[in-house]
Amino acid sequence: MRALRKRITIDRAALAVLTLAVLAVAAAPLVMPYAPDAQNLAVRLAPPGPEHWLGTDHLGRDTLSRVLDGGRFSMSMAAAATVFTAVLGTVIGVASARRRGWLDEFLTRTNDVLLALPEMVVALFIVAAMGTGFWPLLAALTVTGWTPFARLARTLAYDVSARGFVEAARVLGCPPSFIVFRHLLPHLAAPLLGQATLRFGQLLISVGALSYLGLGVQPPQSDWGSMLAAAQPYAERAPMGIIAPGLAIFIVALCVTLIGQRAAKKAAVTAAREEAHA
Amino acid sequence: MPEQLVIDGLRVGNGGPGRPVLDGVSLSVAPGEFVALVGGSGSGKTMTAMSVLGLLPARLALESGSIRLGSTELTTAPETDLDKIRGGRIGMLFQQPKRMFNPNRRIGRHLLEPLRIHAGLRGARAREKALGLLAEVGFDDPRAGARSYPHQLSGGMAQRAMTALALAGRPDFLLADEPTSALDKVLERQILQLLDRERAGRGLGILYITHNLASVAAFADRVLVMESGRVVESGPTREVLGRPQAAYTRSLLDASNLQPVDVPAPPRDESDMLALKAVGKSFSADRRSKAALAGVSLELKKGEILGVLGQSGSGKSTLARLIVGLEKADRGTISLHGDLPKGPQGAATAVQLVFQEPHGSFDPRITLRSSLEAPLLRSGLTAEERGRRVKAVLAEVGLEAVLLDRRPAQCSGGQLQRATIARALLLEPQVLICDEATSALDALTQRTILDLLRRLHRDRGLSLLMITHDMDVVRHMCQRVAVLYQGALVELAETAAFFAGPKHEHSRALVEASIPCRGLHLKQITGVQEASNPEEPVPARH
Numbered sequence: 001m002r003a004l005r006k007r008i009t010i011d012r013a014a015l016a017v018l019t020l021a022v023l024a025v026a027a028a029p030l031v032m033p034y035a036p037d038a039q040n041l042a043v044r045l046a047p048p049g050p051e052h053w054l055g056t057d058h059l060g061r062d063t064l065s066r067v068l069d070g071g072r073f074s075m076s077m078a079a080a081a082t083v084f085t086a087v088l089g090t091v092i093g094v095a096s097a098r099r100r101g102w103l104d105e106f107l108t109r110t111n112d113v114l115l116a117l118p119e120m121v122v123a124l125f126i127v128a129a130m131g132t133g134f135w136p137l138l139a140a141l142t143v144t145g146w147t148p149f150a151r152l153a154r155t156l157a158y159d160v161s162a163r164g165f166v167e168a169a170r171v172l173g174c175p176p177s178f179i180v181f182r183h184l185l186p187h188l189a190a191p192l193l194g195q196a197t198l199r200f201g202q203l204l205i206s207v208g209a210l211s212y213l214g215l216g217v218q219p220p221q222s223d224w225g226s227m228l229a230a231a232q233p234y235a236e237r238a239p240m241g242i243i244a245p246g247l248a249i250f251i252v253a254l255c256v257t258l259i260g261q262r263a264a265k266k267a268a269v270t271a272a273r274e275e276a277h278a
Numbered sequence: 279m280p281e282q283l284v285i286d287g288l289r290v291g292n293g294g295p296g297r298p299v300l301d302g303v304s305l306s307v308a309p310g311e312f313v314a315l316v317g318g319s320g321s322g323k324t325m326t327a328m329s330v331l332g333l334l335p336a337r338l339a340l341e342s343g344s345i346r347l348g349s350t351e352l353t354t355a356p357e358t359d360l361d362k363i364r365g366g367r368i369g370m371l372f373q374q375p376k377r378m379f380n381p382n383r384r385i386g387r388h389l390l391e392p393l394r395i396h397a398g399l400r401g402a403r404a405r406e407k408a409l410g411l412l413a414e415v416g417f418d419d420p421r422a423g424a425r426s427y428p429h430q431l432s433g434g435m436a437q438r439a440m441t442a443l444a445l446a447g448r449p450d451f452l453l454a455d456e457p458t459s460a461l462d463k464v465l466e467r468q469i470l471q472l473l474d475r476e477r478a479g480r481g482l483g484i485l486y487i488t489h490n491l492a493s494v495a496a497f498a499d500r501v502l503v504m505e506s507g508r509v510v511e512s513g514p515t516r517e518v519l520g521r522p523q524a525a526y527t528r529s530l531l532d533a534s535n536l537q538p539v540d541v542p543a544p545p546r547d548e549s550d551m552l553a554l555k556a557v558g559k560s561f562s563a564d565r566r567s568k569a570a571l572a573g574v575s576l577e578l579k580k581g582e583i584l585g586v587l588g589q590s591g592s593g594k595s596t597l598a599r600l601i602v603g604l605e606k607a608d609r610g611t612i613s614l615h616g617d618l619p620k621g622p623q624g625a626a627t628a629v630q631l632v633f634q635e636p637h638g639s640f641d642p643r644i645t646l647r648s649s650l651e652a653p654l655l656r657s658g659l660t661a662e663e664r665g666r667r668v669k670a671v672l673a674e675v676g677l678e679a680v681l682l683d684r685r686p687a688q689c690s691g692g693q694l695q696r697a698t699i700a701r702a703l704l705l706e707p708q709v710l711i712c713d714e715a716t717s718a719l720d721a722l723t724q725r726t727i728l729d730l731l732r733r734l735h736r737d738r739g740l741s742l743l744m745i746t747h748d749m750d751v752v753r754h755m756c757q758r759v760a761v762l763y764q765g766a767l768v769e770l771a772e773t774a775a776f777f778a779g780p781k782h783e784h785s786r787a788l789v790e791a792s793i794p795c796r797g798l799h800l801k802q803i804t805g806v807q808e809a810s811n812p813e814e815p816v817p818a819r820h
Contacts, residue, residue, distance in 0.1 A: 164638030165649070171602045172653035172701060173627045182652070186643050274642050274687060 011262035018255035021248075025071035034062035036069035037220045045238040055240040057231060066222055067244050073223035075252065077134065077216075078204040081141040085203075086196045088142060089149020094184060096150070097157030098176070108154070111147045119144045120209065127215040137216055141203060152195055153188055160187045190267030197260020201253030208249050224249050281348030283307045283330070283368070283451050283483060288343035290322075290329055299325050299338060301507040307451060310481035312474065314494040314515070316530065317504035318720040319691055323487045326504075327453045331370060332360045347451070366396040369444035371454040375436040379428035385412070385439050386424030389446055396447030411442040415472055433590045434465035441472060451483040452476075459490065459717070462589045462747035463791035466490075470497050489720035491534045492750075495519055503527045533725035536754035549615055551741040552578040552601065552629070552709055557610035559596055571596050572765045573610065578709065580615065583735060583742040585756030585773070587749070587788060593765040594745045598713045601743075602631045615708070630702035634714035636694035640686040647682040650701050671700040675730055692723035699730065703738075710734070711743045716751065728755060749788060753777060761785045 024031060033053070040060035048055045054063035092111075096104040114122070123140040130136035160166060160183065169179050210216040211225030219226070224245035231241030284306045291298035300322045307313045315323050328334050330345055332352065345352040347367060352360065364370070372378045379388060389408035393399045399407055405424075412420035415438040423431075423439065431439060437457060444452060454473065458466035474497055476482040488494060494501055495515060502512040503524060511524040522528045554577070560570035571593045578584050588594045599605045601612055614628060633639040640649050647668070654664045669679050675696040686694060695715065702710060712731065716724040728751065734740050744755055752759055752773065759776045761769040761784065768782040780786045 164633050164635055165641040167604055168631075168633060168639040168698070168701070169652060171604065171627065171631050172705065173656065174652040175655050178652045178655055182644055182648065183641050271643075274685065 011258050014255040014258040017251060018259065021071070021252055021255070022075070025068055025075055028065075028068040028072060032062075032065040032068050034065045036065045036222065037061060045234055045241075047238065048240055054244045055238055057227075057238070057241050058234050063227075063241060063244050066227055067224070067248055070223040070227055070245065071248060071252075073134075073217050073221065074204060074207050074211075074225065074249070077137060077141075077207045077223070078200055080138055081145060081203045081207070082196050082200045084138060084142040085145035085199065086149050086192060089146035089151075090153045090185075090188065090192060092146060093150040093153025093155075094157045094180060094188075096154045097161060098180070104154075107150065111150055114144060114147050119206070123206070123210060124213070124215060127210065132215055132218055137207070137210060140210070141206060145199065145203065145206075148199065149192065149195060152191060156188045156191060157184050160184055187271075190264050190271060193267065194260055194264030197256050197264070200256045200260070204249055204253045204256075208245075281309070281450070282346075283485070284344075284346045285326070285330065286344045286346070288326070288329060288345065289341040290325055290334065290338055291341050292337055293339050293341075297507070298341065299507055300329070302343070303504070303507070303509055304343075305485075305502055305509065305512070307483040307485050309450060309483045310477055312477055312484045312486065312497055312499045314498035314501040315485060315487045315504060316489060316491060316494055316501060318489065318530070318722050320506075321504040322507040323504055324455055327370070327455050327485065327487060330453060331364050331368065332357075362396075365392050365444075365449070366447045367450050369447065369449035369452045371437075371440055371444050371452065371457040373456040373459060375440035375457075376428055376431075376433070378440060379436070381428055383427070384424065385426055385428065385431070388439075388443055389424070392443060392446040408442075408446070411446055412439070415439070415442045415445070416468065433461055434468065437461060437465070437469055438472070441469065445476065445482075449482070451485070453485050453487070455487045456489070457486075458493070459488065460590075462788075463749060464589060464787055466493060467791050473497075491519065491530065491721065503530065530721055533721040534750075536725075536728070536750040549580055550577040551580045551582070551615050552743075553611075553613050554597075554601070555611045555613075557597075557600060557607050557612060559600060559605060559608050570765045571600070571607075574762070574765075574767045575610075576760055576767060576770070578741050578743055580708075580741055581735075581739050582758065583744060583756045585752035585759045586743060586745045586762060587747065587752060587759060587785075588762035589747065589784075589788075592762040594747075594762055595713055596765075597762070598631060598711050598743070598745055601711060602627075602629055627705050628707055629709045629711065630705060630707040632695070632698050632702060632710060632712045632715040635718055636691050636698055637686055639698055640694060642686050645683055645685055646689070646697055650682070650697065650704070653701065653704050667704060668700075671703045672697075674703065674734075675700045676726075690723075691719055692726060695719060695723070695727055696730065699727075699734070703734070707740070709741045709743065711745065713745045714747070715744075717746065717748060724751075731755070749777075749791075761788070 038061060040056070042060065043052065043056050044058055044060045046052055046056040046060070052062050052064065054067065056062055057066070092107055096107045122144045126140040126143060127136055130139065166179060166183050169183060207216060207223065208225030208228065211223050212229040214226075214229070216225055217223045222230075227245040228242055231238065231245075235242050286304050288300050288303040289298050290300040303322070303326055305313065305315070305326075315326065317323050325334065325338070329340060330352065332355075334340065340353055343353070347363065350359075350363075352363065355363070379385070386405070386408055389411060390404050393404045393407055397407070408424060409420040412423045417423035417435070417438065423435070428436060428439075440457075452473065458469050461469065470493060473482070473484055473486075477484055486494070486498060498515045500513065501515045501518045502509050503518065503526060504510065505524075505526045511518055511522065511527050518527060519531065522531055555575050556573045557575070558571055558573050574593075574597065576584075586594055586597065596605065600607050640646065650668045650672075651664045654667060657664075659667065668682070672679060672682070677693060677696050677700065681689060681693060681697070689697070699710075710731075715731075716727050719727065731742060732755065735742055742755070744751065746752060756773050759769070759771055759773050760767055761782060763782070763784040769776070769780065769785045771781070776785070777789060780789045
């Protein structure tokens, strides 16, 4: 019993829950008990029960099916935005540190300006200008979201560039691609990964917030944010309409953060061990 | 009352099979005694000191043996007792003092901690005592010293501050682990004299760990020689160094005995390989050091070995970095013979640099093969040709091809420094700049690297610029010597003439620092006569 308890660590539990969530959402068309947009006005705002495990919304749609279906949009959007912002931010940060001079100045000031503007307002502006849908939303999140990655990548790249092996590579005339891909990026990977998992949670919430404001997915498609918005007027009669999608956002964000922190920590330990000598 | 620090039959290993790291090490230090522990890197010197303090790395464990401080057994003492002993009864000096300070704390605050814990001093009295300690270790202005952050101190001052910290708890014994190997000879002597004064003044027992036999000869009463975890020889300094019994001691002594060797002088009409004209560089206020070069003009002739001497912070490394293009000069010109390509942007770099810290100049994440092949990636060679070239230079520096699949952490410092040289040779350079290339290495390894450099100089006609603070290396290798002091070139002379009569005040200080203080000059003990340096030893004991 004690051995079992020892093996269930918080990050293993998080990994199990997240895997389950991803599988359920990915396989939603197969496992959903109802079609997500099938209305049944006879059972509007039903409480959880044997027919509808998580109850129904104001149009009598099955909440469980909608949570599973909505997760597809929320999670893929957050994941895509994480990847886009991480890649863009890393490219900008490494370019800053490599080129230095006016480009570094320009990119860093741009970063400062974006940081000074409320993320949500900028995103709202972009979505308002480009229209709604997957790609405009992704663009909005990417434009506002690259800054922390760029800041981290720039600082780390500056740091690694000052180390002996990068200076040696410069003196030896190694190609810049070798310096960037073999020297810089491997040393940047672990901290950036940690940052990415933190950002995934935040982006999942941002996606929800934009949808909540009606700027994300458009009906009849739904995601967790728009479900929250739709269920809000009926919060007192059917609280499960808010609790279910809210809890989904919370649990997924928490699991990713926990797993990412753990992975980053492990990577840092491995790196330290590789570098330790004597 | 006199309580000895006794280590008896100490065995330390990783708990599994295989050779133990320490195998039956026994030694003792009495109050007022200066005991030296010498040996090559990896011989277990540092691990011996760490065992005393109960600070062995996690992968190692003490298997048997005892460590006693007076009547207290340290190996079984609980951690709370060890906390009182560490810094209280046994002080410790480390090799890289700057890394041992918290960079966000002023020196004064560092000192208050041991004063509070071990001497029970607080407030004004502790502050007063801290200033007293700083004055004692040679801070001209203790108040300014206490106010400064670690990065504001020079290497020598940082080691003094570390000494003050180690002495703050008024320890009976001091473990000094290579406290001066990163410092130049002048500073080394000052630090060792400071320790010796404590020893003579109040009976501090010192265990001095080093690979520098000259300092052992000058200060130590007794010496123990370690080789791969065993003490192979021990006895009074004069006997061990004068009549070494163990083969290992003899090879250490041979390697330390760097005699001037006849290097054929380059022909007079030989053209300049490298010419610096009024080169100046100053770092703006936000750079980490304000060390600068002020109008240095210097020529390196084809096939010459030129030594560049100077204290830490004299601008030696800046000079090297400017020549290879890692920094840009503010003023002056640096030109290569026949406008050879140079600098990081040049496709074939005719000037190459060998760095001080071999472990730092290889990426810990990638194999030596990748590191070594990288400079050839732009040469248009096929992968197969690159592999052949790498193997060829590796053979030239005397390394086996099996090393190619290892990572830097799996190689010794000497192997890596050879690999650094091999990597530089890949590009067929005309000039090789060695920036303290051997000062992080033990005497045996240093000797092999120096021999290698001499061979390359002879076979390839390389011009060498040897940047160092080690007078013996200069005397051993160089035809001419340049001395840098506070960023300016203060002397440039033929090596023999330089050592016979240094002109500049600072040059004299450098040359004099190799004169013995308390004990003897290594060369006197070992009976090697010195024709070119007829200085009289200073009388023993101050």
